[in-house]
Amino acid sequence: MDCVRASAPQLQGLVPYDPKYLPAEAMLSANENPRDVEDSIREEIAREVAAVALNRYPDPLANDLRDLIAEANGLTREQVLIGNGGDELLFNIALAWGGAGRRMLNLPPTFSVYAANARLTGTEVVNIPRLEDFSIDEDAVLERLGAGDIDIVVITSPNNPTGECAREEFIQRVLEATDALVLVDEAYFEFARRSVLSYLAEHKNLIVLRTFSKAYSLAGVRMGYVMAHSDVIRELIKVRQPYSVDAVSQAIARVVFANRASFEARIDEIIAERGRVMEALAAIPGVKPYPSDANYILFAVEGADQAWAYLYDRGVLIRDFSSSAMLEGTLRASIGTPEQNDAFLAALEDFVSGK
Numbered sequence: 001m002d003c004v005r006a007s008a009p010q011l012q013g014l015v016p017y018d019p020k021y022l023p024a025e026a027m028l029s030a031n032e033n034p035r036d037v038e039d040s041i042r043e044e045i046a047r048e049v050a051a052v053a054l055n056r057y058p059d060p061l062a063n064d065l066r067d068l069i070a071e072a073n074g075l076t077r078e079q080v081l082i083g084n085g086g087d088e089l090l091f092n093i094a095l096a097w098g099g100a101g102r103r104m105l106n107l108p109p110t111f112s113v114y115a116a117n118a119r120l121t122g123t124e125v126v127n128i129p130r131l132e133d134f135s136i137d138e139d140a141v142l143e144r145l146g147a148g149d150i151d152i153v154v155i156t157s158p159n160n161p162t163g164e165c166a167r168e169e170f171i172q173r174v175l176e177a178t179d180a181l182v183l184v185d186e187a188y189f190e191f192a193r194r195s196v197l198s199y200l201a202e203h204k205n206l207i208v209l210r211t212f213s214k215a216y217s218l219a220g221v222r223m224g225y226v227m228a229h230s231d232v233i234r235e236l237i238k239v240r241q242p243y244s245v246d247a248v249s250q251a252i253a254r255v256v257f258a259n260r261a262s263f264e265a266r267i268d269e270i271i272a273e274r275g276r277v278m279e280a281l282a283a284i285p286g287v288k289p290y291p292s293d294a295n296y297i298l299f300a301v302e303g304a305d306q307a308w309a310y311l312y313d314r315g316v317l318i319r320d321f322s323s324s325a326m327l328e329g330t331l332r333a334s335i336g337t338p339e340q341n342d343a344f345l346a347a348l349e350d351f352v353s354g355k
């Protein structure tokens with residue numbers, strides 16, 4: 001047969017995720033930590049990895065890592081689940097709480113993975129667009145939840161790509177207004193130094209997602225986790241692939257998590273640089289940066305798509321959202337090292353002044 005029947009109907013018209021990840025001197029497109037894991041920690045990783053039995057299946061649930069994360073957050077092992085990146089856990093949440101006849105409340109513009117997962121799992125997406133300044137239309141969300149037919153609510157805090165945290169009082173009201181599973185995606189919480197994790201104690205419908213990819217310099221390793229009521233975690237375990245988190249990644253993440261205090265200085269540096277880049281952007285005529293609690297800044301600029309290409313020619317790769325719905329005319333720059341941020345700002349200044 002030199003032909004094949006069509007794939008599943010939910011795939012028709014779907015475009016594969018493309019991070020538009022190109023080689024560049026200053027990689028400021030994917031919100032990674034600009035600094036790799038430091039050498040002393042890498043040596044410890046090398047020792048741990050050398051001791052991994054490669055012929056044996058890994059611990060399916062990564063219980064040693066679960067225990068470390070649980071203890072650090074005052075939880076039990078049963079309230080934590082490890083995934084192959086936060087992305088895998090997002091898919092598991094869509095599998096377990098979505099599906100045909102189920103609805104997900106989404107607050108665009110936001111991370112595109114939620115809507116893609118909904119589509120793959122046949123979950124209906126109910127969009128409540130953000131307001132002009134990208135803050136959440138809180139009244140509209142609470143009113144919509146009142147209908148009682150939403151199964152998952154996704155609140156990204158800080159929101160990607162727009163940058164700001166959701167208001168804590170709002171999240172609290174959402175948790176009280178619905179029995180839907182409320183996913184608070186805290187992939188960037190280390191840069192906001194704010195979390196809603198404490199609400200777990202009284203709200204069985206809360207699930208908090210975190211990742212090692214951003215603050216902890218491990219985007220290459222694929223390691224994320226969720227924290228929720230043990231009954232919620234149990235449902236997620238039903239849908240997950242048993243061995244998705246490999247033994248090498250488990251070993252690496254254990255070492256990094258045990259050494260997490262040593263990442264604080266570089267997180268502080270990124271937060272300080274974010275302030276500096278924000279001020280510099282605001283001072284460029286015609287550039288409008290949006291406030292950020294994360295390690296990136298979204299900004300609007302005239303001729304955004306040309307600006308993106310100009311920056312790329314200058315060795316600076318940022319993320320182009322200029323033709324994305326609700327983000328027209330915007331670009332997103334991750335906060336890099338001071339030198340990378342300088343290269344980004346200098347190139348953007350030159351673009352704006354027509355050099």
Ligand SMILES: *Cc1c(COP(=O)(O)O)cnc(C)c1O
Pocket residue numbers: 084085086087088111156160185187210211212213219222223224
């Ligand atoms: C980066 C990111 C994640 C998770 O990324 P992983 O690398 O898969 O852990 C989750 N949510 C948002 C909003 C992100 O930006």
